[in-house]
Amino acid sequence: MRMPHAETLPAGATRGVAVGLFSASRHLLGLDGMPRTTLIEILDAAERDLAHLAADRSPRDVLRDATVVIAMFEDSTRTRVSFQIAAKRLGATASTFSSHGLSLSKGETLRDTLRIFEANGADVIVVRHPSPGAPAYLAGQVESAVINAGDGMHEHPTQGLLDLMTLRQAWAGRFDGRRIAIIGDVKHSRVARSAIFGLTTLGVAVTVAGPTTLLPTHVERLGCTVAATVDEAMEGADAVMALRLQRERMDQGLLPSLAEYTRVWGIDAARVRRMRSDAVVLHPGPVNRGIELAPDVADGERSVILDQVANGVAVRCAVLRRAAGRDG
Amino acid sequence: MRMPHAETLPAGATRGVAVGLFSASRHLLGLDGMPRTTLIEILDAAERDLAHLAADRSPRDVLRDATVVIAMFEDSTRTRVSFQIAAKRLGATASTFSSHGLSLSKGETLRDTLRIFEANGADVIVVRHPSPGAPAYLAGQVESAVINAGDGMHEHPTQGLLDLMTLRQAWAGRFDGRRIAIIGDVKHSRVARSAIFGLTTLGVAVTVAGPTTLLPTHVERLGCTVAATVDEAMEGADAVMALRLQRERMDQGLLPSLAEYTRVWGIDAARVRRMRSDAVVLHPGPVNRGIELAPDVADGERSVILDQVANGVAVRCAVLRRAAGRDG
């Protein structure tokens, strides 16, 4: 790419000069290997954003000079809306791209598409993609900061961070000595993977339970223990995270029936009572009511599912600010 | 849902405290049963918004601290664009959601989806849904104010309000003693239903005419009279509203042919001359030119179809302000 004269720099070109400001640490690709201090920094920043969101609901000026492109190469509702609202509350110029029937179907490479967004002036590109590792690959190809909004079965780091934020609120700020049960389809869940990486780094004991066909082989290597039953996993726990059951697991022969799944692995009020009296119930959504969670549990007083959503906007404010170099 | 400490309230949580500000009257679910004084209040507010829109085309600050989610569970062009422009002109943070192939296809309940928008900080949720009563049900489930943007064959209240606003302009402010003819597929029309509710409340005499198969049984119970022919309905009227003919009515065996419909029920210039000399022609759009309206009528000097559209932005400003508690 040729650089024009300084007085006619294209919108994106100044970033070429100032690339040092957009070091690798501006990207958010996953929670695997993220140091404890970085996790805590982001959670603290997100709490400040949450306070801002509650105190003054007008858009801020903090990202007024930043352009955010939200690029969804896979269906998304919740995550897209959450990032859109976060970007707008920070005052950023935000533009959303969905690949359904658009350019990529014309055979353009993913890298070329991201470079187009960069050349359009994107400071931050939020990417959801069905291929594990796509955001990490792209982070090496563009100078824009890249935020992973879910890549196949790999990671969904902003979801992991909002889980941590919600647990820290429920647990009065203390992670050490806590124990959480994660129930269901851990094998195919990027949500579970990001949560496990963050939780184990922060010293939380993680117990997983689910059908053998839906647990990763060697799940212990993620730092978890495996329980044989949901009752055993939840006994005395400080929290439980139910994972969404994808119905296609039945078609794939990984599960005999929904009814059996619910009986064996579903979380009802009786099972919730096995946990500590102040324990909370998380779910990444969307909930299959009556399958992985009984309706009275999903809506019960132990449920922090809607807190997760509200915290999600705050976490995304924090990571957008960080990606744009405004996490001060 | 657990409430975190006051200093870390999530974005949506303050509304839990201040729920009294979002009383049932903030919702706009339909015009059925809406008192005359409320109708007039909204029309007066919409006129003020119309003057604002004409005098200063920059975004206002009135909803700068409000978040509006426009949730379309059914195709929409006109209504979506109109709400988007209204929200942006008021300075609100607006985010649009369409359900085509998105989360609801994953089996999430409608209620859960709306609660997600609420937890994302939505003060006002605009909902279009194919099921009659969906917005009313949802209004009882979330603390956000809910505006019905069309629910099945039930109501489309902002369309009804813009019809009233357009008629009041054409009729020099006076509804009493006026008479309007509504022609066509009243049975399947939420537009007709909302208009009839508002018009009869304001003292306008409503005459309907159309194929027997496309009139509701007991249509008189809505407060209308039924005319046998379109000529009889329009004779001496102060306005006529042509309804859109859905082509699938033919496939359903409710109509013999388009040509016959146009000959018997279509509105041409000769029929327009049966009305009073200052009478106007309304249509909710999109117009099937040459079917329910002759092209020279749709574009003629009696047509107020484009005024309806311009008034639609003003009405949506007024109802958004009302929903957010800023109708002062």
Add this chain to the structure above:
Amino acid sequence: MRMPHAETLPAGATRGVAVGLFSASRHLLGLDGMPRTTLIEILDAAERDLAHLAADRSPRDVLRDATVVIAMFEDSTRTRVSFQIAAKRLGATASTFSSHGLSLSKGETLRDTLRIFEANGADVIVVRHPSPGAPAYLAGQVESAVINAGDGMHEHPTQGLLDLMTLRQAWAGRFDGRRIAIIGDVKHSRVARSAIFGLTTLGVAVTVAGPTTLLPTHVERLGCTVAATVDEAMEGADAVMALRLQRERMDQGLLPSLAEYTRVWGIDAARVRRMRSDAVVLHPGPVNRGIELAPDVADGERSVILDQVANGVAVRCAVLRRAAGRDG
């Protein structure tokens, strides 16, 4: 359309009064016949916008009182995102409409849809449409300014302008005496047509080359010369523009195979070396890597493809300002 009283003018109505401000010259329908002075004016304005975009990345106020509707009746990624970002950087109220499965499928005429946008208050309507001439037709039907964002095989004037802007930067401001080769499917390319109109007006010599089946009959009438081979076309040129090869040309029997196309008409490093030592490589995107351009050429130091994208935002700022009457 009846005009309401002055004190209650609908949003769009003031434009009816001030129609003189929106003369035909506000529209941007194509580069065919556009005078040299107008081309240069727009390029100069775009350079000022580019400097603004680089110097201050916050939204400006220049179009704060303007509403822009981006109406896409055909798939678009790059052009849509570029117009959205340009509109937002200028501070305009922007709303995007895509026709996929929306109102037009209900049989509404295109003209009616545009008039709806106008009545919603659109000062500028950006239109992409599969039918050649659709934007020109619409420009005569609405008072909003119309910008052609691509109409069938006819023109894509903002793309042509960004090509001119990129070449002027590469060529140190001088068009006279320059020569460009345009390679590939000229026949079906609105990009090529707009570029050829602009280039020939500015005195650039244009040589085209490509399979006979993909060149327009009488292409010389566009002011070009035709070369028999790509080597001949590129020999000593100051720039080459490779056009995108649509794969459906194979199915249409216009080409024997991709492999043969690449061998005969593809641009590799050896062919680039036939040009002058400071010549540049353009491509409208998306690139079929390894077909019309070798990967090392697309990413090489002669490539100005990403400059084209960055210039595209600036050009769209300039034409939006011009359309809204703010090109001062």
